[in-house]
Amino acid sequence: MKRNTFYIVLSAVAMLSILLSACGTAATPTTSAPAPATSAPAAKRTYVLVPKNLGNPYFDAANTGAQKAATELGVTVLYQGPTTADATAQITMLNALIAQKVSGLAISADDADALVPTGQAAIAAGIPVVTWDSNIAKGGTQLFVNQADTQGIGDSQVQMALQITGPDGGEIAILSATAQAPNQNAWIEVMKTDLAKPEYAKLKLDTIVYGNDDDTTSYNQALALIKTYPALKVIVAPTSVGIAAAARAVKDQNLTGKVFVTGLGTPNALRDYVKSNIIPEFALWNVPDLGYLTIYALDAIASGKIKGNPGDTFTAGTLGSYTIAPDNTILLGKPFIFNKDVIDKFNF
Amino acid sequence: MKASTVSSTAAASQPANQINVNAPRKSFLARFQRWEWMLVALVVIAIVINSRLTPYFLNAQNLSRTSADFMELGLMMLPMVFIIITGNIDLSVASNLGMCASFMAVLWNLHVNIWIAAGAGLALATLGGLLNGFLIAKVKLPALVATLGTYAFFRGIAYVLLGDQAGRGYPPAFTYLGQGKIPGTLIPFSVGLFAVLAVVFGLVLHRTTFGRYIFSIGNNENASIYAGVQVARIKMTIYIVSGFMAGLAGLVLAARFGSTRPDIGTGLELTVITAAVLGGVDINGGIGTMPGAVLSLLLIGLVRFGMGLKNVQDQVQSIAIGSLLILSILLASVARTISASGLKFNWRNIATAAAFIIVFAAFFFFFFWSRAPVLKSVFG
Numbered sequence: 001m002k003r004n005t006f007y008i009v010l011s012a013v014a015m016l017s018i019l020l021s022a023c024g025t026a027a028t029p030t031t032s033a034p035a036p037a038t039s040a041p042a043a044k045r046t047y048v049l050v051p052k053n054l055g056n057p058y059f060d061a062a063n064t065g066a067q068k069a070a071t072e073l074g075v076t077v078l079y080q081g082p083t084t085a086d087a088t089a090q091i092t093m094l095n096a097l098i099a100q101k102v103s104g105l106a107i108s109a110d111d112a113d114a115l116v117p118t119g120q121a122a123i124a125a126g127i128p129v130v131t132w133d134s135n136i137a138k139g140g141t142q143l144f145v146n147q148a149d150t151q152g153i154g155d156s157q158v159q160m161a162l163q164i165t166g167p168d169g170g171e172i173a174i175l176s177a178t179a180q181a182p183n184q185n186a187w188i189e190v191m192k193t194d195l196a197k198p199e200y201a202k203l204k205l206d207t208i209v210y211g212n213d214d215d216t217t218s219y220n221q222a223l224a225l226i227k228t229y230p231a232l233k234v235i236v237a238p239t240s241v242g243i244a245a246a247a248r249a250v251k252d253q254n255l256t257g258k259v260f261v262t263g264l265g266t267p268n269a270l271r272d273y274v275k276s277n278i279i280p281e282f283a284l285w286n287v288p289d290l291g292y293l294t295i296y297a298l299d300a301i302a303s304g305k306i307k308g309n310p311g312d313t314f315t316a317g318t319l320g321s322y323t324i325a326p327d328n329t330i331l332l333g334k335p336f337i338f339n340k341d342v343i344d345k346f347n348f
Numbered sequence: 349m350k351a352s353t354v355s356s357t358a359a360a361s362q363p364a365n366q367i368n369v370n371a372p373r374k375s376f377l378a379r380f381q382r383w384e385w386m387l388v389a390l391v392v393i394a395i396v397i398n399s400r401l402t403p404y405f406l407n408a409q410n411l412s413r414t415s416a417d418f419m420e421l422g423l424m425m426l427p428m429v430f431i432i433i434t435g436n437i438d439l440s441v442a443s444n445l446g447m448c449a450s451f452m453a454v455l456w457n458l459h460v461n462i463w464i465a466a467g468a469g470l471a472l473a474t475l476g477g478l479l480n481g482f483l484i485a486k487v488k489l490p491a492l493v494a495t496l497g498t499y500a501f502f503r504g505i506a507y508v509l510l511g512d513q514a515g516r517g518y519p520p521a522f523t524y525l526g527q528g529k530i531p532g533t534l535i536p537f538s539v540g541l542f543a544v545l546a547v548v549f550g551l552v553l554h555r556t557t558f559g560r561y562i563f564s565i566g567n568n569e570n571a572s573i574y575a576g577v578q579v580a581r582i583k584m585t586i587y588i589v590s591g592f593m594a595g596l597a598g599l600v601l602a603a604r605f606g607s608t609r610p611d612i613g614t615g616l617e618l619t620v621i622t623a624a625v626l627g628g629v630d631i632n633g634g635i636g637t638m639p640g641a642v643l644s645l646l647l648i649g650l651v652r653f654g655m656g657l658k659n660v661q662d663q664v665q666s667i668a669i670g671s672l673l674i675l676s677i678l679l680a681s682v683a684r685t686i687s688a689s690g691l692k693f694n695w696r697n698i699a700t701a702a703a704f705i706i707v708f709a710a711f712f713f714f715f716f717w718s719r720a721p722v723l724k725s726v727f728g
Contacts, residue, residue, distance in 0.1 A: 054662065083662045086614060087605065092417045096656025099410035100402070113516045113607030117527055121413070137516070 044076060045103035047298055049291065050094065051081040052108050052134065057268065058287060059108065061348035062133070065288030066106070069295035072317050075103070077295055087111035094118050098125055104302040106294045107141070108133035116140035128301040128308070132294040142301060142308040144329040145294045147285040150183075153238070153264070154190020156283040156335040158200055160262045161234045164280050169202020170233035173225045175246050175263075177213040177239040187238050206232060211242045218245035226253055237263035243282060247273040267338055267346040274340050286336035287348055293319055293332055383628035383680075387643035394647060398654035405657060412534040414656075416526065416604060418649040419538035420445070420613065422642070423597040424620045426549040427590035429641045432624050433553075434565040434583060435633025436491035440480060441594040442616040443502035448473035448598035450506035453515020453608035462522045470595040476502055477591015481584035499617070506610040515608035526604030538600050545593075550638035558582070566633030623648055626673050628680075648672075 049066045051059030063079045070077035080097065082089035087110040097105060098121060105122055109115045112135060119140025122129050129136075132145040161172050174191070176184045188208065194200055206229045211218025218241055225232060226249065235250075237243040243263040247270065250259050261279045273279040296316035299305075306312035306324075313323045322330045338346070398405040405411075424441045431438050452469035456462055476498065483494040528537045553559040561582050564572045573579050602608045627644030629636030648669060655665045682700060 078659055080659055081662065083666060084615070086611075087609075088601075088613060088616070089662065091605075092414075092652070093656060093662065095414050095417060096653060097659075099404045099407065099414065099653075100657055100659075101404070111605070111607070111609055113514050114605035114609070114612075117523075117604065117606050 044074070045299070045302060046076040046078065047104040047106060047295060047302070048078045048080050048097050048102050049295070050090070050097075050105060050107045051079070052090075052110050053085040054081045054083060057348040058266070059133075061287040061346065062291030062294075065291035065293075066295045067291075068288070069292045069299075069317060073295070073299050075295075075299060078102075082110070085110050087114040091115065091118050094122070098122050098127060101125065102127060104128040104130070104298045106130045106132055106298050107136065109136045109140075110134075112137045128298060130294060130298040130301065130308075132290060142328070143297055143324065145290065145297055146329045146331045147287075147290050148335055149331055150186045151190055152331075152334050153283065154187040155194060156337070157187065157236050157238055157263065158191050158194040158203070160281050160283060160337065161203055161236055162200060164260045164262060165203065165233050167202070169200075169204070171204045171206050171229055171231045172234040172236055173206045173229060173232055174208040175218060175221055175225065175235055175237040175239075175242045176208060176210050177242065179210050181213075181239075184238055191236070211237075211239070211245060213239055213241045215241055215245050218242045219249050222246040222249035223253070226250070226255065226259060232259055235259065235261045235263075237261060237265075239263065240265045240269065243279065244269050244273075247278045250278050251276070264335075266348060267343050268348060270338075271343055274338065274343050277340075281337050281339040283335040283337055285332055287346070289319060289336070290332055292317065293322070293330070297322070297330060384637060384640045384643060387627065387640060387647055391643060391647050391650060394650040394654060398650065398657070401654065402657045405654060408534050411653075412529070412536060414653045415539050415649065416536040418645060419536070419542045420597040420601045420604075421616060421619050421623060422542045422645050423545065423593050423600065424590075424616065425623050425641055425645060426545055426638075427586060427593045428620050428624050429549070429627070429629050429636055429638060430553065430562055430586040431491075431590060432621070432629045432631060433562050433633055433636045434586065435569070436484060436583070437495060437621070437631075438480060438491070438587065438590050439495040439617050439621075440476070440498040440502055441590060441597075441620060442613045443499045443506070444473050444476045444591055444594035445598035445601065445613045445616065446506040446610060447476060447502040447509075448595035449602040449608045449612050450510040450515075450610050452599065452602065453513075454509045456515050456518065457513065462519055466522065466599050469598060470592065473595025473598060474588060474592045477588040477594070478584075480591065481587030484587060485580040485583035503610075503614070506612075510608065510610040515602070516606065518603065518606055523603045523606050526600045526602070527606070538604070541600070546638065546642050550642075553638050562586070563634060566630075566635070619648070622669065622673055626676055 047070070049063055051062070053059070059081070063077075066077050066079070080093060082093055090107075090110045091114065094105065094107070094115075095118065098118075105127060107115070107119070107129065109131060115136045116139055119129050119136045123142065129141050130143045130145060131141040133147065135141065135144045162169065165172070174188060176188060178184075192205070195203055195205055207225070209221045209225060211221045218237075218239075222235060222242075222245055225235060235246045237246050243261060243265040246261045246263075250256060250261055251273070253259075256276060256278050260277075261273070262282050264284055265279075265282050266284060267274075270279055270282060274282070293316050296319070297314065300312075300314035300316075301308045306314050308324065308328070310324050310326045310328060313321060315321050319333070324330055395405075424445070428438060428441065448469040451472045452462075452465045455465035455468055460468075480495055480498055483489045483498070484491050487494075524537060525541075526538060529535060530537055530540050553562065561572065561577045561579075564575070564577060565579055565582060569579060598613065601613055605612070623645045624636070624641050625631055626648065627636070627641035629641055651668065651672070652665055655668065660668075682704070
């Protein structure tokens with residue numbers, strides 16, 4: 001009997017120690033950024049940059065820009081997200097952040113609709129909410145920082161193609177995702193309009209093929225393009241799967257220097273191809289700048305400089321001045337062009 | 349602890365039950381030698397520590413908002429306790445939740461009345477439970493395999509139904525289920541719903557013959573069959589109930605989100621099982637109480653919320669909950685081993701004790717090492 005009592009007490013002590021250490025771990029990840037409750041001076045604002053999930057190089061890159069903005073603004077930016085890109089976990093986390101009355105939330109939403117009540121609750125509690133990368137549906141956010149618009153991306157694809165062929169132009173082909181993909185189709189429409197303009201008259205669009213955003217299919221389609229059009233100079237692939245597969249096809253066929261690839265992609269996946277000049281340049285938005293602008297926008301609202309209404313103008317550090325569009329968004333800017341001179345500055 | 353009267357063999361292997369068997373007249377202290385009291389102690393500790401660490405913890409508004417985050421888990425946990433006590437498992441609950449919510453969303457998108465759509469979702473989830481029950485009780489598939497199959501199957505149906513669409517724009521009368529509060533209080537409606545159902549499930553488990561049959565199946569299924577217990581029918585019933593409750597959780601979650609996507613509630617089944625097992629429900633069956641399971645859900649909620657308030661990264665939160673679970677099982681099993689073999693100074697016991705001391709030392713070290721800055725900021 002006594003022995004049992006002893007072990008129960010022993011267990012209780014053990015569990016207590018776990019629990020304490022569980023709470024104690026609070027210190028490890030975030031002490032560099034003091035919790036707002038206990039140690040931050042009242043004047044110092046604490047914002048939270050919420051990615052879709054942690055451990056994703058894309059979001060981590062945005063965080064580097066956000067931290068840069070934090071240093072410039074003299075605020076604290078915490079980087080807190082769920083382990084997996086899951087709305088349930090993100091909402092639980094956001095509720096804990098709302099409970100702390102943080103100074104502002106910058107959210108990349110895991111689910112545009114499911115986060116509406118949470119966003120509304122935050123705004124009702126007086127916490128400004130800005131979305132970036134992935135928006136929350138109407139009512140759940142005050143401002144969306146848009147990374148790119150259709151026109152800008154479509155323009156950049158044609159400009160890069162002409163840049164690669166040089167003023168003499170040449171034959172190009174488009175390797176897209178699926179035939180139904182709404183984003184790609186919108187960009188291709190812009191590209192077609194641009195190609196009809198006199199400045200791009202030297203570029204001849206041979207065909208549009210679809211790799212279905214599947215690596216093998218995209219690779220085979222790129223091979224077929226190379227075989228079918230011997231004079232082909234540039235494959236334009238406005239999809240991250242397609243651009244990597246096309247570059248591999250060019251490399252495998254030893255056509256480096258004869259056929260070039262460009263389009264949309266991420267630096268880490270394309271670094272080697274950029275350095276070996278198979279992809280002289282490709283476009284995407286500048287992800288650190290996205291985080292940087294997001295924090296500046298959030299700070300402008302949280303500090304009361306702007307209300308977050310359409311027409312409001314604020315200055316975002318080195319990026320310059322931004323005006324909120326009628327649909328409550330701001331546009332980061334033109335797509336960013338990655339080439340071998342700048343690619344090593346990025347890691348995502 | 350009616351389990352002990354049904355089967356003394358299983359009860360003897362659990363120190364908490366041994367008290368009942370060996371000592372019909374309980375001493376004052378013996379009454380407190382139960383896992384539930386341990387959980388109560390842990391809940392109190394969690395509250396004290398959390399309220400010491402952050403001023404936002406003991407805030408009715410905050411507790412109210414966060415409590416709603418755990419009610420879907422609770423609704424699915426109630427029948428899960430039944431199922432685990434019979435020695436089975438249901439891995440498909442979260443997928444069934446998704447199937448129910450997606451079916452409702454599809455009907456809502458087709459302009460069906462929301463309550464009819466919700467009823468249809470609930471009916472589909474109950475059918476899902478029936479399928480589980482049929483596979484396990486009639487076809488006699490192992491519960492792990494059967495529900496692993498339906499886990500993928502139900503989620504697949506959710507995706508087929510809703511695809512890349514979403515259900516949204518539910519009327520306020522429906523979203524009240526997940527977002528509303530009981531009039532005149534700060535208590536979310538879902539918490540009230542869970543509390544009522546927890547009492548009902550607790551009474552069924554601990555105060556009815558049906559509940560005693562559940563324990564008897566978990567302790568010895570064959571003996572129960574020979575004793576005339578309708579084992580197949582009872583298993584069927586609890587899986588149907590599990591399906592229904594998963595559907596109900598689906599409605600509450602869809603109401604809380606105000607929308608549905610087919611991936612809704614992915615992965616919740618593991619937290620549900622964690623809560624039940626941490627609550628002292630033996631994964632091998634035959635042992636467990638409803639108060640224990642409810643307390644452990646409360647504990648998980650408080651610990652998670654506290655860590656969230658201190659901005660502990662999600663990964664670390666999962667590690668903490670995982671450690672809590674492993675240690676709770678480890679301690680129970682060690683205590684059982686020692687009390688069964690007596691406290692002898694043989695090598696095995698000494699090695700076990702040494703291992704324990706090392707683990708505790710590591711935890712305490714981790715505790716002080718990681719908390720040093722927090723201690724400074726909190727206590728001055």
